[in-house]
Amino acid sequence: MLHVRVASPASHTGQLVETLSALPGVQNLVVLASAARRPEGDAVVFDVRDGAANPVFATLRELDLDREGAIAVHRVDATLDSGAGPAKRSWSEARGSLFQLLLNVVLLIGVGAAGLRAQRAIWRRAPRSGGAT
Numbered sequence: 001m002l003h004v005r006v007a008s009p010a011s012h013t014g015q016l017v018e019t020l021s022a023l024p025g026v027q028n029l030v031v032l033a034s035a036a037r038r039p040e041g042d043a044v045v046f047d048v049r050d051g052a053a054n055p056v057f058a059t060l061r062e063l064d065l066d067r068e069g070a071i072a073v074h075r076v077d078a079t080l081d082s083g084a085g086p087a088k089r090s091w092s093e094a095r096g097s098l099f100q101l102l103l104n105v106v107l108l109i110g111v112g113a114a115g116l117r118a119q120r121a122i123w124r125r126a127p128r129s130g131g132a133t
Contacts, residue, residue, distance in 0.1 A: 001079055002053055006044040007036035007070040012063050016044060019059050024093065025052020039069055047076065051093075 008016055013031065020026045028047045035043040048056050060071055 001076040002048050002050060003074045003076050004046055004048060004056070005072040005074075006060065006065055007039050007041055008044050008063075008065055009039070009041040009068055010034070012065060012069070013042040013044060016059070016063055016065070019063075020044075020046060020056065023048075023052065023055055023059070025049040026056060036070075041069060047079075 006016070010033075013033075017029065017031055020029055026046055026048050028045075030045045032043040032045070034041075060066060065071060
């Protein structure tokens with residue numbers, strides 16, 4: 001989890017908050033109007049899951065907040081929450097995880113079947129010893 005603090009010019013804050021609200025992985029979004037002093041503007045504070053950070057940082061750059069505002073990012077080592085975090089993840093993440101699971105299962109079945117065929121071919125070629133004494 002990352003904790004992000006942004007000093008946003010007032011002219012950018014509306015679009016920033018609207019975009020952040022729609023991005024998966026953004027939590028605890030707080031806007032403090034006119035609270036930032038250097039640079040002047042609004043203070044926007046939020047948390048973002050590690051796996052969802054790239055689109056958030058891209059949004060901050062698209063709004064030129066890396067030049068016109070100020071951005072601070074801190075890693076959060078521990079959080080206390082209700083444990084519902086995984087349930088709040090987006091459907092795109094769930095679809096990606098399901099696809100990865102299905103791919104793994106198909107590959108394991110394929111490798112297992114190939115291994116059994118190879119074993120069968122080896123046993124067919126092996127000379128059989130006679131059992132008569």
